Amino acid sequence: MRLSASAVLASFLAANLSPALVQTPTKSRQPVLGRRSATLLKVDGLEFKDLNHNGKLDLYEDWRKPASARAADLVRQMSVEDLAGVMLHGTLPAIGGAEASIGRGSGYDLARSKEMIDGKRINTFITRLGGDPTLIASSNNALQEIAEATRFGIPLTISTDPRNNFLYTAGASNDAGSFSKWPETTGMAAINDPALTRRYADTVRREYMAVGIREALSPQADLATEPRWARLNGTFGEDADVARAQVKAYVEGMQNGTAGLNSGSVITVVKHWVGYGAQKDGWDSHNYYGRYSSLTNSQLPYHVKPFLGAFEANVAAVMPTYSILENITLGGKPIEQVGAGMNSQLLTGMLRGKYGFQGVVISDWGITSDCSQQCREGMPAGQRATPAQIAMSWGVMDLPRPARFAKTVNAGVDQIGGTEDVAALLAAAKSGELKEPRMREAATRILQQKFETGAFEDPYVDADAAKKIVGNPASLQASADAQKRAMVPLENRSHAVPVKAGAKVWLFHVDPAAARAAGLTVVETPEAADVVIIRAETPSEMLHPGYFFGGRQHEGRLNFRPGDAAYDALLKAGKKPVVMTVYMDRPAILTEVKDKVAALYADFGVSDAALLDVVTGKAKAQGHLPFELPSSMAAVAAQSPGAPHDSARPLYPYGYALK
Known part of the structure; x- marks a missing residue:
């Protein structure tokens, strides 16, 4: 406790x-x-x-x-300068990559890392290093060696965004690389087996620990109630009761039990408190234009419910959302129009007060950063935003930077994510806006978790063993089996599946080698095929190319139309029977697809080999839709962002699977 x-x-x-x-x-x-x-x-x-x-x-x-x-x-024993370092969650600098400034590259910049660890006294960092597990492990050991030689020998806590799934978005997830590759968490909700989710998280826990990662910036307890939202794929769907059970199982697997942190735990950060899934018009609050959530008072308890599963499992940490909740009153008072990371009503009053949370509150990245004109308005046409434009200081953008730090900590945040700006935090302390007892309270919470996980005794890992643990055959098989189970059968006319061995197939976005390995004959044209197999994903638009995240996230429409590559392939198939699967990073509108295919699946991340096992009958798709699939964009626009499965006449309702 x-x-x-x-x-x-x-x-x-x-x-x-x-x-x-x-x-x-x-x-x-x-x-x-x-x-x-x-x-x-x-x-x-x-x-x-x-x-x-x-x-x-x-x-x-x-x-x-x-x-x-x-x-x-x-x-x-610590000075204010020491406390300030503990209270920041920095980014490990990389070398040798186009995105080295946000930590992606061929290795760590050890000289810059030493300045942060020894000079700025920071001892919690996110890693975005990918590649060979042995390299990651040995690189993390090198950083721990630097930390051991500092004044107090405080070990590093190294964290990561999710890295065991399919969709990669800069700033929100990592490419899986050698790690076991499971379906998105929406796929785990489609299976709806908490025991499997616990096994999934336990596998991820062991892989993280093998390379020296001891903090998971996951899971998302947000609800997928706004179908246009770009972060929907990281949730456990739109049903609060299902999400609550799934979140609880995830925390149990990641923290190695339900009794709180121990030497086998990965510190788990449930996010994003609260209402992130109800984004106004579906825009994401990583972006200035998407900074508001349209959650209502009556919907708030529903969006809190998944977090209760995390609390039941003694989750170690909570991350607030970037969003401003524009329609909420708490205790009869309108909520302050600032992001949740600076909102004392949501953190001190609600999270700690009403729900009694006792762990660490860590802010999301960039909430104390300066939001420039480009951050607010986007880059000029033809220019791509860079990490320099990243800032999510919604509602406090015009405050001086030290005042933003003070407001964040005074609101209830113990550790500020995505910054190494010790000077700004110390300036807030020097001015009196931030009191030393509050800093000592925050640092105590953070350091206690390092002690609970045994990091002070042994922060090092066996780099040679890492490759045997990360992505070992048993884990890869378990993750592939989950990919297959998570698929949702939607249509199967005239018993189009299973496709018989030896059938001639024309492929779209399916590896011919995988098809041949599955016993199929690959042909060059639809006319020569017995069956056409098409992989698609939910349509999207590039509506905000001038914003760092808006230029990388999937936004806008969900419906297929001519010009979409997968839809054009469907039309090209003519009268040939088509087996189609759609990757549901958001809920696709399949109205224009449904009657043109013989067999139709929803998937949440599946390899070609796993997909073909299902298509040929070697495995069975067992999932049920974790969110409804709307019938039109008009129905999407008319639904409430904060309400579950409420669009008019959905094409496929929540929980649907072909029987």
Whole structure:
């Protein structure tokens, strides 16, 4: 159980005033001590790391003591400058890539990393490094070695956006690479088997830990109630009860149980508190034009419900949404028109007060950054936005930067994501806008989780073993099986599937080698085929190319029309029987497709091999739609962004699957 704000302060005082607490051990089994530069101390026949290099055993170095007492002792020794470093969640800088400024490349820039770790005293970072697991693991070990040599030897907590699924969007997810590749979480909701979701998260947990990642910036407990929304694919669908059970199972798998953090846990951050799925007109609040959520008071409890599953599983951390909730009143008062990361009504009043959350609150990335004219208006035509335009300081853009930091922490955020601007946080402290006791409270919460996960004892991993754990055959098979199960059968006229072995097939966006491996004969034209197999995805438009995220996200229409490559392939098939699957990163409108195909599936991320196993009858699609599929864009525009499955006359209702 994590401590409330008052309990955190009480434990801090107890650690400094109570001899009994200091002297009473809680455990005595010698743990493995991973070290590079720290010397060992021997006390009572046991070994401890001398992390602050003072030649004696400090309470925070004593692994026999409770994590709360160790955190309080460490915070007692820290300066305001030290506290500021703990309260920032930076980005590990990369080298050798076009997106090195946001952490993607061939490796870490160790010189710049050292300046952040040793110079700025930051000890929590997101990694966006991909590629070989051994490289990731050894690179993370190199960073831990830098951290071990700092004044207090505080280990790094290295986090990641999701990296075990299909859709990759800069700033929201990582390419899966060697990691096991599961369907999107919407696909896990389509299967609706919490035990499988727990196994999925447990697999991801083991892969993360193998490369030194100890914090997951997931899951999304947001609800998919606005079908045009670009982040919908990361949710567990639009039903709050299903999402609640799925979120709970995910946290249990990732944190290695339900009792809170332990040495086998990956710190789990449930997001985005709250109402993110109800985006006004479907625009995403990574963008200035999408900064509002249209959630209503009556809909708010429904959108809170999935978070209750995370709380039941003792989730370690919560991330607030970027969005401004424009229609909500709390306690009879209109909600302040600022993003949730700076909203004390949502964080201190609701999250900590009403729901009693005791863990760490970490902001989403960029909420204290400067939103320039290009951030607000987009880049001129023909120019692509760069990471320099990223800022989501909605409602406080005109405040001085230190004031934004103060407002964020005073609202209830313990750690600010996506920044290394220690100077701005210290300026807020120096001005008096941010009080030192609040900083000590926040740092205590953050450090306690490092102690609970055993990072102070051994932050290092076996780099050679990482490749054996990440994407091992059993995990790859389990993830492929889940891809198949998650597919939803929508149509199968005249028993078009299963496709018989040896059938001649014309393919669109399906690898011919995979088709041949499945026992099919690939032909060059639809006219020569017995069956046409088409892979498609939900249509979208590029409506905001001048914005960093708007130029990368799927926005706009959901309906097929001539000019869409997959739809044109469907028309090209003529009268040949067509088997079509549509990747549902958003709910596709299939009105123009339904009557032109022999067999139709919804998928949530599936490999060619897994797809063909289903098409040829070697595996069975078992999913049910985790959101309804509307019949028209007019119906989409008329529905409420915050209400589930409420469009008029949906083509396929929520929960549908062909029987």
